[in-house]
Amino acid sequence: MGKLVALVLLGVGLSLVGEMFLAFRERMNASREVEPVEPENCRLIEELENGSEDIDILPGGLAFISSGLKYPGLQNFAPDEPGKIFLMDLNEQNPRAQALEISGGFDKELFNPHGISIFIDKDHTVYLYVVNHPHMKSTVEIFKFEEQQRSLVYLKTIKHELLKSPKEVKVVAKGFRSANGITVSADQKYVYAADIAAKNIHIMEKHDNWDLTQLKVIQLGTLVDNLTVDPATGDILAGCHPNLMKLLNYNPEDPPGSEVLRIQNVLSEKPRVSTVYANNGSVLQGTSVASVYRGKILIGTVFHKTLYCEL
Template structure:
């Protein structure tokens, strides 16, 4: 009787594991084929060879790019090099990138930049907020942009027991921001969460006087941004293939209004400053990210979501590639019909739309 019970329990356990594995492969879009959709005027940006995980473009056309992210288990083409912030001026006829030097007083050797967001104060001073993973922990770093010197000056490191395993950030005021917490840098939780499909990730709201969880129940909260009118926060749930629209309240709380299913692994989000459309950098076949095979690389995909608050938002593909040109896209950002598409560990694409 005892052996029969053990065998029965073992069979149930194996069946559950098998079902979870099938569900995980489905969430990761393991078998999806990518059909190329590429604008005619596109080329890879020279000088960006080790990723461009996040991109934030100022109203002036200056774009900040975080590079060199080291993710546990993820491919890196420069594993022993620290990360950097690059700058590119999209007003130039042929935009070129330059690395922004970090002024003294900051641990540059352990710089591991992830999500970024900019803030411009009333004096037109530009501040750059960066999710950083030094030694696989999480902090938020605040820099001041020194445009004439082509550098950034480190002002402050924000640490808190809740600010762990962060992903992306959007700044809404001086030292006021939302961040997504995805558990990726807490390896065991991440692995359990991804395999079982548990909604354990969340959005946090930070001010110098308080920090609180304001949205939860995501399989893997990833990209985050804000609408042009500052009334709504958009959050990507990468494993659920969803875009969440949340109403922002004066106290920082968020109320979910709707969920838009995109049918792909949604990474970082940006907003077109001319139209208010949402641009999503996506992974069309996520199983190819881990492990990385250069003979069968992960593809890239960019979606545009129009009229997201309407009953029937319009979703269109701006760019798609099977990995032959661009691998592992994370973000797409636009300025005056000039598009930058970034990646986790690969290159950066520039297109004229």
């Protein structure tokens, strides 16, 4: 009788594990493929061969790109090279990427850049806040951009188990499975946050005290990474992973695809979602971000190449 009960329990357990595995595969879009969509006049950026995980563009058209991310479980084509911040001037007819020199005593050999954000102060000084993973830990590095020299000056490392600010840390929004890319609207009134595991974007109103009120959740059916805002239209651009399992279990014979979505009229009752770019890995693998400037789009990846197209 005991053996029978054990076998029954084993069967139930295996059944539950099977259901959990199938549910996990469904959440990760394990079998999803995309129909190719390509804008006009696309070209790969020669200097960016080892990823462009995040991209932030100044109002004047200078694009900052974090490259060379090394993270457990992710492919890396240059494991012995330190990460870099690249700069592209999108006003040029055929812009190229150049790696920025970093002064100020920063340990460049341990640079493992991830997300990147820009802050411009009242004197128009540009600061870069870069998520870094030295020794697979997490810090935020602060740099000042020297436009004349086209270089970065290292200022400070924020290092804390909660990356706590000097004043306070407080919870302003809940209900995420895995909050990832975060950005704000052009008028600074709304915060957009991607939930990669739930395949959606949260639209929240920002108050003066930085409390957030959730207005809506836009379901996208794909795993959303970083978000940017089109400064000309206010649309959201989302770099997405159509098949995260392929990203996490890299196979060059069956590589992960890429997908970029545009979300228009985000505050309306029926936001419009359209595909800007889609590829099953033959050109671009593992898209993480897309950013636009004056009819051009830069599409970045976690560890692969970078694409520059006309819209």
